[in-house]
Amino acid sequence: xxxxxxxxxxxxxxxxxxxxxxxxAADLSQTHMNVPEGYEPSLAFQWxxxxxxxxxxxxxxxxxxxxxxxxxxxxxxIAMFEAWAAYDDVAVGPVFGSTLRRPEAExxxxxxxxxxxxxxxxxxxxxxPFHADYIEGEMRALGYDPxxxxxxxxxxxxxxxxxAKRIVxxxxxxGANQLGDDPGSDGTPYSDTTNYRPVNTAERCVDPDRWQPxxxxxxxxxxxxxxxxxxHWHLVKPFGLESSDQFRPGPPPKVGSAQLKEExxxxxxxxxxxxxxxxxLVEFMRDGPRSTGQSGHWLRFAQxxxxxxxxxxxxxxxxxxxxxxxxxxxxxxxxxxxxYYDSSRPWTLVRHYYKGETLxxxxxxxxxxxxxxxxxxxxxxxSTFVTPPFPGYTSxxxxxxxxxxxxxxxxxxxxxxxxxxxxxxxxxTEGDATCEEMQQVDGKAVLSSYGKPLSCDVKIPIPTFTxxxxxxxxxxxxxxxxxxxxxxxxxxxxxxxxxxLHPKIQAYIDGTAE
Numbered sequence: 001x002x003x004x005x006x007x008x009x010x011x012x013x014x015x016x017x018x019x020x021x022x023x024x025a026a027d028l029s030q031t032h033m034n035v036p037e038g039y040e041p042s043l044a045f046q047w048x049x050x051x052x053x054x055x056x057x058x059x060x061x062x063x064x065x066x067x068x069x070x071x072x073x074x075x076x077x078i079a080m081f082e083a084w085a086a087y088d089d090v091a092v093g094p095v096f097g098s099t100l101r102r103p104e105a106e107x108x109x110x111x112x113x114x115x116x117x118x119x120x121x122x123x124x125x126x127x128x129p130f131h132a133d134y135i136e137g138e139m140r141a142l143g144y145d146p147x148x149x150x151x152x153x154x155x156x157x158x159x160x161x162x163x164a165k166r167i168v169x170x171x172x173x174x175g176a177n178q179l180g181d182d183p184g185s186d187g188t189p190y191s192d193t194t195n196y197r198p199v200n201t202a203e204r205c206v207d208p209d210r211w212q213p214x215x216x217x218x219x220x221x222x223x224x225x226x227x228x229x230x231x232h233w234h235l236v237k238p239f240g241l242e243s244s245d246q247f248r249p250g251p252p253p254k255v256g257s258a259q260l261k262e263e264x265x266x267x268x269x270x271x272x273x274x275x276x277x278x279x280x281l282v283e284f285m286r287d288g289p290r291s292t293g294q295s296g297h298w299l300r301f302a303q304x305x306x307x308x309x310x311x312x313x314x315x316x317x318x319x320x321x322x323x324x325x326x327x328x329x330x331x332x333x334x335x336x337x338x339x340y341y342d343s344s345r346p347w348t349l350v351r352h353y354y355k356g357e358t359l360x361x362x363x364x365x366x367x368x369x370x371x372x373x374x375x376x377x378x379x380x381x382x383s384t385f386v387t388p389p390f391p392g393y394t395s396x397x398x399x400x401x402x403x404x405x406x407x408x409x410x411x412x413x414x415x416x417x418x419x420x421x422x423x424x425x426x427x428x429t430e431g432d433a434t435c436e437e438m439q440q441v442d443g444k445a446v447l448s449s450y451g452k453p454l455s456c457d458v459k460i461p462i463p464t465f466t467x468x469x470x471x472x473x474x475x476x477x478x479x480x481x482x483x484x485x486x487x488x489x490x491x492x493x494x495x496x497x498x499x500x501l502h503p504k505i506q507a508y509i510d511g512t513a514e
Contacts (some may be wrong), residue, residue, distance in 0.1 A: 118160025402494025
């Protein structure tokens with residue numbers, strides 16, 4: 001049975017704060033960042049939490065779709081910046097330019113925050129319509145009237161509403177097919193408009209270089225196959241890139257090349273020797289239920305930076321704008337490569353190279369490493385979500401992480417990050433299995449890991465933005481979702497995107513954009 005990802009797959013998640021009351025230092029410590037004494041999150045920070053919580057609720061409703069999530073998060077950050085710019089002395093918006101600039105006497109903090117709140121509120125309503133009650137409740141908790149629908153730009157509320165209306169209306173025709181009414185669509189929001197059909201089927205692989213749909217367990221004793229998620233995403237209008245293929249990398253290695261065989265063997269070797277630290281890393285970057293995707297992950301990292309640097313309202317608006325738009329364009333660029341090359345993943349390649357052979361590999365939850373037929377080889381992931389349902393090259397995690405890490409490095413002027421992530425290894429993949437059960441090899445207990453007593457309580461230090469991107473990328477190879485070529489090309493693609501976007505974003509902030 002074939003089922004849309006939007007109805008079938010829930011992938012991952014994060015923590016969220018409610019705007020009903022400002023988060024305390026204890027709440028913020030969940031990000032594992034040292035919270036400065038007396039720190040209070042800005043209104044922009046709180047609106048990020050509202051948006052991320054709405055996104056997580058939408059994932060619970062329909063499943064995780066990282067491309068769609070990236071756009072759903074970028075548009076509110078654009079609206080936030082556009083409304084803020086109208087009350088700044090020099091900044092210009094990417095949509096209205098300087099035409100909405102308010103007279104100097106009107107440029108108060110209160111007016112600025114009101115305009116931003118209405119812009120965020122209306123944009124979030126458009127992007128998350130099934131969670132209107134939640135978003136409206138948060139708007140009221142922040143002290144604003146959600147029924148105020150004026151679009152008179154001489155008032156802060158009207159300006160915010162006007163900004164939101166223009167941004168979402170323009171984006172209805174950006175190629176994402178948000179309304180399901182683009183030519184070629186089946187009428188479903190965000191559905192494919194290109195009539196993509198895979199060369200391979202889940203049952204038969206005729207070309208191991210091409211993407212193959214992979215069967216997932218349905219939790220009821222059966223299986224289902226998930227279609228290519230948003231195969232039309234390369235057609236979505238980028239925020240700042242000239243085109244989706246602007247930085248398209250060269251081709252991935254093909255069957256018959258020594259490089260591909262070596263990289264598949266590397267994935268097999270990693271799968272058979274995962275430490276608890278490596279399992280925790282795979283799960284950290286994969287997330288758990290209520291995932292907000294890589295866009296959400298990096299916006300939360302941006303929130304960590306906000307806490308660390310004690311950002312005020314304006315600094316947060318600019319920071320979230322930079323990261324949100326970068327993530328969206330990185331997804332568009334990655335999907336161009338995925339669609340153009342239509343490349344396979346390790347699940348297919350392991351079966352191609354080693355059909356009929358036995359491999360030493362992860363045996364499933366609580367089974368450790370055992371001998372398995374190559375046809376049963378499995379990435380380190382639940383059987384209900386074997387591997388992401390779209391081609392491998394380039395890795396989305398690597399591309400988006402490379403882009404957002406580079407943007408944060410450029411924007412903050414430093415590569416320093418300083419987060420420590422605390423995880424319980426195997427919690428998202430191996431359920432109630434003990435650490436000893438998880439790490440056994442051929443039925444024999446393993447009592448230590450790299451010379452240390454075996455423990456599933458893991459700390460993942462992330463000292464720099466660059467290292468955050470690197471570990472995000474390698475986690476996908478460790479997990480068995482990608483070969484190294486997917487990762488390496490993805491990191492470079494993402495960094496190319498960020499380096500191109502940074503001066504454009506800075507020009508909006510400085511007021512020098514043409």
